[in-house]
Amino acid sequence: xxxxxxxTTGFLTLEFLLxxxxxxxxxxxxxxxxxxxxxxxxSTRNMTxxxxxLNALQDQNTALLGMVASGRGSVDSLYLDGRxxxxxxxxEATVTVRDLTELDAVYSARETYYRLTDDYFYGKGRLKATPxxxxxxxxxxxxxxxxxxxxxxxxSQNSLVMRASRLEDSAYRAITPSLISLFVVVLIVMVFFxxxxxxxxxxxxxxxxxxxxxxxxRLPFKVDTELHDxxxxxxxNIDKILVLLKGKRSE
Amino acid sequence: MRxxxxxxxxxxxxxxxxxxxxxxxxxxxxxxxxxxxxxxxLSGLLTAALGAFPxxxxxxxxxISNKEGYMIVVGSWLMACVVGMFPYMMWGGEFDxxxxxxxxxxxxxxxxxxxxxxxxxxxxxxxxxxxxxxxLGGVGVVMFALVIMPSxxxxxxxxxxxxxxxxxxxxxxxxxQKIVRILLFVYIGMNVAETFLLKIAGMTWxxxxxxxxxxxxxxxxxxxxxxxxxxxxxxxxxxxGFFMFMASIHLGLIYATIVGKSNNxxxxxxxxxxTVSLLVGAVAIALSNLSAGMYQSVGQALRTSxxxxxxxxxxxxFATADTNxxxxxxxxxxxxxxxxxxxxxxxxxxxxxxxxxxxxKVFVARLRRQQHPNAVIRIxxxxxxxxxxxxxxxxxxxxxYLSLLFVALIINTMCGLDLVTGFSAAATSIGCVGPxxxxxxxxxxxxxxxxxxxxxxxxxxxxxxxxIFGLLQLFLIKWWR
Numbered sequence: 001x002x003x004x005x006x007x008t009t010g011f012l013t014l015e016f017l018l019x020x021x022x023x024x025x026x027x028x029x030x031x032x033x034x035x036x037x038x039x040x041x042x043s044t045r046n047m048t049x050x051x052x053x054l055n056a057l058q059d060q061n062t063a064l065l066g067m068v069a070s071g072r073g074s075v076d077s078l079y080l081d082g083r084x085x086x087x088x089x090x091x092e093a094t095v096t097v098r099d100l101t102e103l104d105a106v107y108s109a110r111e112t113y114y115r116l117t118d119d120y121f122y123g124k125g126r127l128k129a130t131p132x133x134x135x136x137x138x139x140x141x142x143x144x145x146x147x148x149x150x151x152x153x154x155x156s157q158n159s160l161v162m163r164a165s166r167l168e169d170s171a172y173r174a175i176t177p178s179l180i181s182l183f184v185v186v187l188i189v190m191v192f193f194x195x196x197x198x199x200x201x202x203x204x205x206x207x208x209x210x211x212x213x214x215x216x217x218r219l220p221f222k223v224d225t226e227l228h229d230x231x232x233x234x235x236x237n238i239d240k241i242l243v244l245l246k247g248k249r250s251e
Numbered sequence: 252m253r254x255x256x257x258x259x260x261x262x263x264x265x266x267x268x269x270x271x272x273x274x275x276x277x278x279x280x281x282x283x284x285x286x287x288x289x290x291x292x293l294s295g296l297l298t299a300a301l302g303a304f305p306x307x308x309x310x311x312x313x314x315i316s317n318k319e320g321y322m323i324v325v326g327s328w329l330m331a332c333v334v335g336m337f338p339y340m341m342w343g344g345e346f347d348x349x350x351x352x353x354x355x356x357x358x359x360x361x362x363x364x365x366x367x368x369x370x371x372x373x374x375x376x377x378x379x380x381x382x383x384x385x386x387l388g389g390v391g392v393v394m395f396a397l398v399i400m401p402s403x404x405x406x407x408x409x410x411x412x413x414x415x416x417x418x419x420x421x422x423x424x425x426x427x428q429k430i431v432r433i434l435l436f437v438y439i440g441m442n443v444a445e446t447f448l449l450k451i452a453g454m455t456w457x458x459x460x461x462x463x464x465x466x467x468x469x470x471x472x473x474x475x476x477x478x479x480x481x482x483x484x485x486x487x488x489x490x491x492g493f494f495m496f497m498a499s500i501h502l503g504l505i506y507a508t509i510v511g512k513s514n515n516x517x518x519x520x521x522x523x524x525x526t527v528s529l530l531v532g533a534v535a536i537a538l539s540n541l542s543a544g545m546y547q548s549v550g551q552a553l554r555t556s557x558x559x560x561x562x563x564x565x566x567x568x569f570a571t572a573d574t575n576x577x578x579x580x581x582x583x584x585x586x587x588x589x590x591x592x593x594x595x596x597x598x599x600x601x602x603x604x605x606x607x608x609x610x611x612k613v614f615v616a617r618l619r620r621q622q623h624p625n626a627v628i629r630i631x632x633x634x635x636x637x638x639x640x641x642x643x644x645x646x647x648x649x650x651x652y653l654s655l656l657f658v659a660l661i662i663n664t665m666c667g668l669d670l671v672t673g674f675s676a677a678a679t680s681i682g683c684v685g686p687x688x689x690x691x692x693x694x695x696x697x698x699x700x701x702x703x704x705x706x707x708x709x710x711x712x713x714x715x716x717x718x719i720f721g722l723l724q725l726f727l728i729k730w731w732r
Contacts, residue, residue, distance in 0.1 A: 176340050180294075180297060191304055199255075
């Protein structure tokens with residue numbers, strides 16, 4: 001392999017490694033970015049759905065309190081709207097949640113709450129709908145359901161915190177391949193520098209030194225180093241030229 | 252010293268590491284592209300680039316000087332340990348820089364100590380890479396490369412001298428070029444035999460291969476958190492125990508026994524001493540543990556004590572029992588084996604039986620000379636008289652080894668380790684054993700050790716693996732001129 005090919009291969013290797021390092025970091029960082037965005041989206045979604053559920057519950061509660069206080073038995077539209085909104089938010093949460101067990105308590109509390117309110121509207125419970133019933137029985141079920149929604153919100157946020165902390169590890173993974181690639185590039189640059197100096201720069205300087213000695217003081221042309229490739233051919237050609245010059249001068 | 256030539260041959264050895272990374276990546280691919288695939292593939296590519304680069308410029312060189320030979324071997328070891336960190340660091344998990352450095356050096360030097368608290372959480376590709384570092388380091392990273400460097404001729408011995416124990420080459424009695432082939436023949440042969448036997452005994456192919464790599468290299472990395480105890484099989488313990496013993500005796504003698512030469516295992520004084528010392532040690536430990544009421548039956552006590560003695564003495568480090576729970580007498584005996592270790596010419600580390608036996612003979616000769624000042628007393632090993640130079644070197648090595656042990660102990664205790672943990676960490680690192688006592692018992696790990704211990708212990712492992720003087724040469728300024 002000649003000088004041109006060797007140097008070109010050296011630079012191509014370095015170029016390849018730098019591109020490689022860049023591509024790896026680009027790939028890993030975009031993945032990290034995607035994961036971070038997912039965590040943020042999940043956090044926002046969780047908060048929104050939890051707030052929607054709590055608002056819907058509060059509306060149901062207000063409507064029911066009004067109904068009990070006024071003694072009305074027909075189903076209030078505010079109550080029905082609240083119930084619809086609560087169910088919608090819960091089913092959305094069910095679709096998006098990573099761990100379904102986080103919603104187990106909400107489902108269980110909702111069953112108790114609906115059983116109680118359905119009993120009030122459509123069953124025998126209607127007769128028992130007194131302020132006493134509201135404060136002793138209904139309030140407990142309502143509190144249990146709102147607490148379970150709040151717990152869902154807290155547990156989801158906790159699991160998101162755990163996911164976010166895992167992102168720290170992902171960040172480490174994202175930069176490590178690039179750092180290692182750059183470390184390898186640094187090592188190769190050092191070896192490359194040494195090789196160029198050893199095989200091309202030093203011999204060229206020594207040939208120049210030898211020629212200077214010959215031109216200035218007619219010292220014998222000697223290059224005291226190991227020569228390779230075209231540099232060796234160059235030295236041999238200079239030797240031949242000097243022999244020819246010597247021959248011409250003696251003629 | 253010609254650095255270009257050194258770089259070329261270090262590059263060849265580095266390429267060999269890259270090949271092993273690609274093989275591990277292939278294992279990862281077979282395991283449904285587990286999480287180690289990309290780290291191994293990327294590491295393999297980077298290592299291949301690093302190894303191949305010097306080959307572009309430097310032509311083959313048949314003549315290599317003594318200094319260059321040392322530098323090639325030491326450089327290859329250091330480079331192997333550095334590139335060996337890449338897959339661990341890229342994979343992440345418990346591996347930060349210090350942990351990856353520890354795990355890589357521990358693998359290549361066949362120490363087998365780990366920083367991992369949960370080995371089983373590692374993907375198969377990475378477990379295979381861990382075992383591969385044992386395979387490469389067991390017989391020596393350069394030894395493998397010598398097979399693909401046939402042009403070196405006489406230089407081969409120069410390179411093998413640094414990796415082989417200084418005593419080992421005397422025992423080979425073969426031509427220089429043949430030693431490499433014999434070593435690899437026995438080494439690979441034992442790996443294949445053990446793999447098949449472990450498979451028959453009930454292991455999966457993956458576990459059988461990785462445990463064979465660990466056993467024959469006398470490393471100790473297992474794929475299970477509970478090490479060999481996980482399998483709870485007498486047959487598996489028997490097979491691993493047998494191969495731990497075989498791997499810790501002179502590989503050349505095993506070859507001589509196979510081909511029917513006269514200087515075989517059964518005639519070797521060192522092997523006799525090693526075998527007897529193991530048996531006496533195992534029986535003494537079993538009796539001590541029995542008397543302390545740790546085991547219900549003699550058979551169970553003997554089975555665990557023999558396995559642990561073999562594991563520690565051969566410097567493998569597998570575990571079937573928590574030796575931290577054993578009596579102080581048993582621990583003391585295991586500490587002795589941790590320093591003595593196996594025979595020269597094997598894959599084990601430590602002072603080695605040959606040197607212990609020779610130093611004992613020197614001691615006896617000295618006593619005799621005091622009684623008979625004019626007597627001419629020759630010190631012989633296997634009926635071969637030892638010259639004064641060899642004896643002096645052996646004694647010097649033991650002194651250097653013990654001094655290093657105390658330096659490591661001082662560093663470890665300075666880092667806050669208690670005396671038992673500090674001493675066993677020092678002995679286990681320099682002897683390339685693996686487990687220690689105290690916080691680093693047979694079923695524990697180095698994960699909780701201070702950062703300074705995780706960085707310095709691998710240096711002691713390398714010093715022990717290259718028999719102290721090999722690595723120390725690097726630090727002598729005159730050497731570089």
